[in-house]
Amino acid sequence: MVKICCIGAGYVGGPTMAVIALKCPAIEVVVVDISKPRVDAWNSDQLPIYEPGLDEVVKECRGRNLFFSTDVEKHVAEADIIFVSVNTPTKTRGLGAGKAADLTYWESAARMIADVSKSDKIVVEKSTVPVKTAEAIEKILTHNSKGINYQILSNPEFLAEGTAIEDLFKPDRVLIGGRETPEGKKAVQALKEVYAHWVPEDRIITTNLWSAELSKLAANAFLAQRISSVNAISALCEATGANVSEVAYAVGKDTRIGPKFLNASVGFGGSCFQKDILNLVYICECNGLPEVANYWKQVIKINDYQKSRFVNRVVASMFNTVSGKKIAVLGFAxxxxxxxxxxxxxxxxxxxxxxxxxxxSIYDPQVTEDQIQRDLSMAKFDWDHPRHLQPTSPTAFKQVSVVWDAYEATKGAHGLCILTEWDEFKTLDYQRIFDNMQKPAFVFDGRNVVDPEKLREIGFIVYSIGKPLDAWLKDMPAVA
Ligand code: NAI
Known part of the structure; x- marks a missing residue:
């Protein structure tokens, strides 16, 4: 029986390994993590992450050929294939701070593999890493190798949170990079055989190591760039009376462009896009390519601009001040x-x-008050380090309350901001919300979730990103 061990039971390690276990019943998969609370949660009925379809997959395989453990060294020593799916946050200090990837967690995992291994291993980079990381990992592993043969593969993960299980079941592609030596090719083949249990062969791409590492950074940069492009156009739509949904539809009809990922919004988020672009920027700078670095930097600048533009719009619309006013925030994820x-x-x-x-007053169906308070009190980039290593008792913001119902959040509010596109926000009783709000009642839709015309009929003053502005908003001071 082939044994797989995955280091890192996070958003990637957990779902990815669960799907491998489901699709390959003859392979034993153990996911290990240094965090006991996280592993305990994976072994309980309350999984540590929310992902549609994940519970069912875990329930089917856990205890059969899928295990979660904190006994990192034992399972690493026993495995044939080791996936490393630890976090690779942005460095907060020292050389490259604010841009370069922090490989501390990766390096410590690699050193541990070198220490405990007694047999040949295939080590798979599942985390997103800077191009050329495999070379550094190889050095760590082989420096004290005791005659053990290590093959490093790059197998970046392309799943998107929210659709992880769907993406893992039917990936657009699986990418495997390896050394172009006979041993390297054998290792690539071994990993290919794992995926071939359910992924059609023509979707499994094999490349050299550096192409695989760079492809993941490039893919995230392209995806984020699409969002920043449509968001940049959304600002121009508001200034001219064009409608960003109509523009995006017309643009996306061009088969060279395509319709997906063209929704204007308050901006992209998530653990990957910004971190990976900053990393790409840093790598370009280190390779003497400042023009290329600046090109990608702009994607993040537009994203920041979009968020501050939204805030300015809220404040400017409400007589240039929100001081002391209750603002409901629907969606925090x-x-x-x-x-x-x-x-x-x-x-x-x-x-x-x-x-x-x-x-x-904030409502999100999946985010706890503790998490929100922690996020609001955290310094930039600290969020990207493991959750369980972060302080648990941050200074709470007294002006922030977290409630478990959209109606409670909006009661007595002057304005409401929709910041996550949860489906349930489309079908709220907006008449009821309007009746319980201060007047004039404002809606600022950062995700284009509601129909602005319907809400205007109720009596709301509505701002939707990139949509023609209400007369009210046009009369307010210009937003920069
Ligand atoms: P995460 O923070 O949810 O999980 C990482 C886990 O690794 C944590 O539970 C942490 O305790 C554990 N860990 C850290 N050092 C360890 C060590 N030495 N031994 C054992 N466990 C250790 O991170 P997430 O989101 O799963 O991301 C992992 C990697 O995958 C990152 O490089 C990320 O860029 C990449 N990625 C993330 C995607 C996402 O949607 N979250 C999608 C594709 C790639």
Whole structure:
């Protein structure tokens, strides 16, 4: 029986390994993590992450050929294939701070593999890493190798949170990079055989190591760039009376462009896009390519601009101040169908509103009060380090309350901001919400979830990203 061990039971390690276990009943898969609470949660009925379809997959395989453990060294020693899916956050200090990937967690995992291994191993980079990381890992592993043969593969993960299980069941592609030596090719083949249990062969791409590592950074940069492109156009739509949904539809009809990932919004979030672009920027700078670095930097600048533009719009519309006013925030996760709040635009929007002394009442179906308070009190980039290593008792923001119902959040509010596109926000009783709000009642839709015309009929003043503005908003001071 082939034995797989995955180091890191996070958003990637957990779902990915669960699906491998489901599709390959003859393979034993153990997911290990240094965090006992996280492993305990994987072994309980309350999994540590929310992901549609995940519970069912885990229930079917756990205890059969899928195991979660904190006994990291034992399972690493026993495995034939070791996936490393630890976090690779942005460095907060020292050389490359604010841009370069922090490989501390990766390096310590690699050193541990070198220490405990007694047989040949295939080590798979599942985390997103800077191009050329495999070379460094190889050095760590082989420096004290005791005659053990290690093959490093790059197998970046392309799943998206919220649709992880669907993406893992039917990936657009699986990418495997390896050394172009006979041993390297054999290792690539071994990993290919794992995926071939359910992924059609023509979707399994094999490349050299550096192409695989770079492809993941490039893919995330392209995806984020699409969002920043449509968001940049959304600002121009508001200034000219064009409608960003119509523009995006017309643009996306071009088969060279395609319709997906062209929704204007308050901005992208999540643990990957910003971190991976910053990493790409850093790598370009290190390779003497400042023009290329600046090109990608702009994607993040537009994203930041979009968030501050939204806050400015809220404040400017409400007579240029939200001081002491209750603002309801519906949605805090960075996208629907996940409880993940890493780099969610809601953090920046809330900070902006708090900066103008608003009272904020937040509702998100999947995010706890503790998490929200922690996110709001955290320094930039600290969010990307493991959750369980973060302080548990942050200074609570007294102007922020977290409630478990959209109606409670909006009761007595002057304005409401929709910051996550949860489906349930489409079908709320907006008449009831309107009746219980202060007047004039404002809706600021950062995800284009509601029909602005219907809400205007109720009596709301509505701002939807990239849509023609209400007369009210046009009369307010210009938003920069
Ligand atoms: P995460 O923070 O949810 O999980 C990482 C886990 O690794 C944590 O539970 C942590 O305790 C554990 N860990 C850290 N050092 C360890 C060590 N030495 N031994 C054992 N466990 C250790 O991170 P997530 O989101 O799963 O991301 C992992 C990697 O995958 C990152 O490089 C990320 O960029 C990449 N990725 C993430 C995607 C996402 O949607 N979250 C999608 C594709 C790639």
């Amino acid at each position: 960075f996208k629907k169908d996940t409880g993940d709040t890493r780099e969610t635009p809601a953090i920046d929007v809330c900070h902006g509103l708090l900066g103008d002394k608003a009272q904020i």
